[in-house]
Amino acid sequence: MTVLLTEDADGVRTLTLNRPHRRNALDAALWEALRDALVEAGRDRSVRVLVLTGAGGAFCSGADISQGVSAAHPLYRMRTLTEVTLLLHELPVPTIAQVTGVAVGAGWNLALGCDLVVATPEARFSQIFARRGLSLDCGGSWLLPKLVGLQQAKRLALLADVIDAEEARMLNLVAWVVAADKVNTFVRDLAARLAAGPPVALAQTKALLNENADRTLRGALASEARAQSVNFAGADVPEAYAAFADKRDPRFTGGWAVPRRTEGDDT
Structure with a gap:
């Protein structure tokens, strides 16, 4: 069995x-x-x-x-x-x-x-x-x-x-x-x-809630800033904004939205 x-x-x-x-x-x-x-x-x-x-x-x-x-x-x-x-x-x-x-x-x-x-x-x-x-x-x-x-x-x-x-x-x-x-x-x-939710954001939210239960407020804020930076660099945030503007449900993929390198960008 x-x-x-x-x-x-x-x-x-x-x-x-x-x-x-x-x-x-x-x-x-x-x-x-x-x-x-x-x-x-x-x-x-x-x-x-x-x-x-x-x-x-x-x-x-x-x-x-x-x-x-x-x-x-x-x-x-x-x-x-x-x-x-x-x-x-x-x-x-x-x-x-x-x-x-x-x-x-x-x-x-x-x-x-x-x-x-x-x-x-x-x-x-x-x-x-x-x-x-x-x-x-x-x-x-x-x-x-x-x-x-x-x-x-x-x-x-x-x-x-x-x-x-x-x-x-x-x-x-x-x-x-x-x-x-x-x-x-x-x-x-x-x-x-x-x-149907944003997989990367949900994963980070879960980790933040688990980890920050034992941290100071200062430590929790630092963790939140790190997680939010990852979210803003992904594809789900612009998709959520576009869905809001279009009055439709967002389609979250957890994808990574790396901006294209422009001419003269040495970073």
């Missing part, structure tokens, strides 16, 4: 965790497949948006502990987990987690590592690590305090409470709660809106 399914449509790549018999628990094969798929998505310029979801009515039940503790040194296992977390967080396209059923432990933190989380009312979430004698991983110790504040992060992590989709939305851990029979259409439309 293929543990990770890949589907492409109109610039949107959907990765589906496909171990439904284990509620898509992450074993070594799935971690490695996810790592390779994220590397490929980052390299493929036709990918404008990435959707991460799970098969069989669950998102991801965390690490697969059904076979007990692996004989491999934990450091080696954590390297793959760390690679996946960073690849997802730094992917230069918008990412959407479509969560149905359970999203717990590393599975929940993979969802939180996406830029936007859409959940169905039936979704359930837990930082289950404490129940397994473990500490947070997959970026949870960094993500949770930024999203919910330190006290709520400690409550979720130390008690390993199970919360529903509506509470997750109230805590800013979910952007939208959408009925199960409408969620596919909702995510498809959301992804289409993102895919």
Whole structure:
């Protein structure tokens, strides 16, 4: 069985965790497949948006502990987990987690590592690590305090409470709660809106928001100036201006608009 399914449509790549018999628990094969798929998505310029979801009515039940503790040194296992977390967080396209059923432990933190989380009312979430004698991983110790504040992060992590989709939305851990029979259409439309956006500008905006959370205002302004300079040198800004003048929707390509060299220009 293929543990990770890949589907492409109109610039949107959907990765589906496909171990439904284990509620898509992450074993070594799935971690490695996810790592390779994220590397490929980052390299493929036709990918404008990435959707991460799970098969069989669950998102991801965390690490697969059904076979007990692996004989491999934990450091080696954590390297793959760390690679996946960073690849997802730094992917230069918008990412959407479509969560149905359970999203717990590393599975929940993979969802939180996406830029936007859409959940169905039936979704359930837990930082289950404490129940397994473990500490947070997959970026949870960094993500949770930024999203919910330190006290709520400690409550979720130390008690390993199970919360529903509506509470997750109230805590800013979910952007939208959408009925199960409408969620596919909702995510498809959301992804289409993102895919139609300016790819270079969106990539830089995503990076700015991620990076500047830990910077001073002066540092953030410097990063914004650098990103905006790149945008103004690209083809999407003049296309947006022309579309505005023509009263039409812009057609963004992410192209590079290098001006022609004129006679007497020695620069």
